[in-house]
Amino acid sequence: MVGKKSGKALRDEERTDNNMELSSWPQIPAINQKNYxxxxxxxxxxxxxxxxxxxxxxxxxxKKAxxxxxxxxxxxxxxxxDAEGDGDANMEDAEETPAEVIGSKVIVVHMGSQNLRIGLASDALPKTIPMVIARKAATxxxxxxxEPKPKRFKQDDGSELEPEKEFGPEWSAHFGRMSADLKVHMRLNKRRMLPNSKxxxxxxxxxxxxxxxxEHNDPMRAEWTELSSPPPEYIVGQPxxxxxxxxxxxxKLYWPIRSGWCNEKDxxxxxxxxxxxxxxxxxxIKNQLHLTSKKEWTQYSCVFVIPDLYDKSYVTSVLEMLMREFAFARVCFIQESLAATFGAGFTSACVVDIGAQKTSICCVEEGxxxxxxxxxxxxxxxxMTETFVKMMLHDHFPYADINLRRRHDFLLAxxxxxxxxxxxxxxxxxxxxxxxxxxxGQDTRKYTFKAFDEVHLAPMGVFEPAIFDNENKIDGRRTLIDRSVDIYEGSPNDPTSAAQSEILTAIAPPLNTGKTEPEPEAQTPIRPPALKVEATPRSSVAGSPAPEPTSTPQPPTTATAAAPTTAPRPPAVEYRDDIMPVFGLDNAILTSIAHAARSDDKKMRDFIGGIMVVGGGSLTQGFHAFLEERLQALRPGFAKEIMIGTPPRELDPQVVVWKGASIFGKLSTTNDSWIGRLEFDRLGPRLLSYKCMWAY
Structure with a gap:
């Protein structure tokens, strides 16, 4: 061990550091890791x-002050x-320009699978145009x-079958069973029927x-679109x-929205x-709202209606399009069911929106x-349209060559x-x-035909959707637009729903137990006794208890989905793209209400007594009374409380959602939902988590 040096020895040593710091940068002491x-x-x-x-x-x-x-x-x-002249002059100087009509600078857009409804928030009703575009093509x-639509089967040699057999034995048997059930029901209601009506x-x-x-003797002849010279590259809407x-x-016609999803197939x-x-x-915007100059669009705001169960990638793409391409001053989003309650003036309701290709159900409580x-x-x-045509063809419809892929046949059906x-x-x-x-280019042909129960059984398919053609509805799903995922975990973060998860679990394919037994006849799926579903979406902080098994409606005996009831079920699934969400409307409504009420009897009675049906699919005569009867048969304990309501003030059910969005766009309390250009340029789609009124 070397001993200590004396002070004299240290003073005698030659210094080499010149007594200067190693750097001119300030030296920051290390942070205390235990307290910061x-x-x-x-x-x-x-x-x-x-x-x-x-x-x-x-x-x-x-400004107000x-x-x-x-x-x-x-x-x-x-x-x-003061002098009158001076006072009048001061009044004229202080007089401001007249205030513009509330909502005259707000464009409201509601896109559906078949129609687009658009208008200014100050308008009483929207403009409705088909959501279709025709482009030049070889065919x-x-x-x-x-093959035509609806699809017909043929014999092995290619020859045509009889009309009763061209849709397959399974579909014909289902059609016959529905017809027999209707006859029994009508006899129970003391309605007379001829035995040989069919x-x-x-x-x-x-x-x-x-x-x-x-053609010159037809007063209602159709006006066909005449192509200009040179013909345009594309044609939009009704033309x-x-x-x-x-x-x-x-x-060739292209429909960008199919079944409420982006059309990734075509x-x-x-x-x-x-x-x-x-x-x-x-x-x-140019032809219906008469805003021909794009320079004017920067002064307008836009309210865009999105589905209740939306894809985040779709919402972010729409936001990017509205802000970048259309250059709107502000944009905000509202969900369909919430907009429907705004349009009807309800604070709480179970909204059933039956569109052209999609039916959505959602309970709205206190906005x-x-x-x-x-x-x-x-x-x-x-x-319903396609099924009605199939049923009529099954009963020897005189226009046997009808093909819903042809434009005139589609409009006729x-x-x-x-x-x-x-x-x-x-x-x-x-x-x-x-x-x-x-x-x-052809003379008009007038057909006469007879119809019996087809007029009733076709719209009744919403309660027994197995009669619909659900074969190709998910073709192309996720081929162009990937599912949105969490940037940290990598897991899907699209909104989920316990009611949707329960329905998907009920219709999911059965587990493979290794036994090769013939599948039983298609029946309504029954909920497993212990269904573990996610009680709240991922964005929620606190979990909620799942509904009690007794609160789920018991399915009827009629067939509503093709899934065996005795086979074991897989665990609860979230929103999967390989399962077609097709379920009986009456059962789906009660499932939605059960998850909204969460075993609260008062909430159950409030929602079941406040069912509001909107959308063009609900315009069938007698639909509301029939739906009420079906729900009463499923839940006889609530028979007196069940009530199917219509939009007040005789408002068209097809425009209720747009009307609610227009009211939302005129409210001064919606400032929190608007996304401006400055903040969008800096933060982009991340703003949606701050601006949306729900947990995005």
Whole structure:
């Protein structure tokens, strides 16, 4: 061990550091790891969205105070008795320009699978245009497929089958079973029926022949779209549906939204898909709202309606399109069911929205959608139309060549469904109807036909969706638009619902037990006794108890989904893309209400007594009374409380959602939901988690 050096020895040593620091940078002592704290981005006032909102509120308050002071000063000057000329001059100087109508600078957009509804928030009703675009192509949509729609089976040698057999034995058996059940139900209700009604219809339709009407003698002849020279690259809306199928050049129809999802089946890229959406919106704004100059759009705001169970990637893409391409000043989003309650003026309700290809159910309580009650089913009015055509063809419909892929046949089938279909049992009897077939370049043909129970059984398919053609509805899903995932965990973060999870679990394929037994007849799935579902979405902080098993409605004996009841079920599944969400409407409504009430008897009675049905699919005559009867049969204990309501003030059920969104856009309390250009340029889609009124 070396001993210590004396002070004299140390002084004698030569210094080499010149007594200078190694660096001019200040030396910061190490932080105490046991006691440190930071509040960075932990307070609302540190977030850009909240800062801009507070600045806007302060500016509004300052303007209000200045206006108040100016008004008081003018009153004082008038009271002092100044000269009339000076007073009038001061009044003219202080007089401001007249205030614009509330909502006149707000564009409200509601996109559906079949129709687009758009208008200013100050308008009483929206403009409705088909959500379709026709583009130049080598072939049209009917020539792209070898088989017509609805699909017919043929014999092995290619020859056609009899009409009773061309849709397969399973579908024919299901149709016959539904017809027999209807006869039993009508006899129980003391309604007289002829025993040979079906034979009368078939025999009449077999021998009927069309009547030829020359075009100049047809007062209701259709106006077909005339192509200009040179022909346009694309045609949007109603003119697209009126382009003749044999036009030169050919045009092919594209529907960007199918079954409430983005149509990934018919598009080659995501960019082409959203390009068509933007072209349809642009054409509607220019031609329907008469805002022809894009420079004006920067002064307008936009309220966009999204589904209750939405895809986050779809919402972010729409936000990017509205802010970048359309350059709106502000954008906000509202969910469909919440907008429906705004339009009807209800504070709490169970909203059932039956669209063209999608049916959504959601319970709304005190201005908020109950997250676990959201249900999204993939059937609607177009499925009723196709099923009605199949049933009529099964009974020897005289126009046997009908093909819903052709534009004139599609429009004809929609018209027949709206005019003929009914759910009033008193109207179910053999009746004679007629229609005019109008094809471009051909004489009009007038057909007469008889229909019996087809007019009732086709719309009844929403309660027994196995009669619908659900084969190709999920083709192409997730081929262009990937599922949104959490950036930290990598797990899917799209919104989930306990009610939707329960329905998907009920119709999920059975577990493979290794036994090869024939599948039993399709019956309604029964909920497993212990179903572990996620009680709240991932974005929620606190969990909620799952509903009691007794609160779930017991399914009826009729078939509503093709799934065996005795097979073991897999664990509860979340929103899966390989399972088609098709379930009986009555069971789905009660499942949604059960998850919204969460075993609370008072909430159960409130929701079950406040069911509001909206959407074009609910316009079938007698639909509300029939749905009420079905629900009462499932829950006899609540028979007196069950009530199906309609939108008040005789408002069209098809525009209730748009009307609610327009009211939402005019409210001064919605400032929290608006996304401005400055904050979007800085934060992008991350703003949605701060701006949406629900847990995004």
């Amino acid at each position: 704290y930071t509040d960075y981005l932990k307070r609302d006032d540190q977030n850009l969205a909240y800062r801009l909102q507070n600045e806007e509120n302060r500016a509004r308050m300052a 200045k206006d108040h002071d100016r008004e008081q000063a003018m009153k004082n000057e008038a009271a002092e008795g 049209n949509e009917s020539e792209d497929y070898d 034979e009368m219809v078939v025999n009449y339709n077999r021998r009927t022949v069309p009547e030829i009407i020359s 697209a549906l009126r382009v003749p199928d044999d036009s030169k050049p050919r045009y 598009y080659a890229s995501k960019r082409a898909l959203f390009l068509d959406i933007s072209l349809i919106l642009e054409d509607a 908020m959608c109950v997250e676990n009650s959201r249900v999204n089913l993939k059937f609607g009015g177009q499925d 929609e018209e027949l469904k709206k005019n003929i279909c009914t759910m009033v049992e008193a109207s179910v009897s053999p009746q004679v109807f007629d229609f005019h077939l109008r094809v471009a």
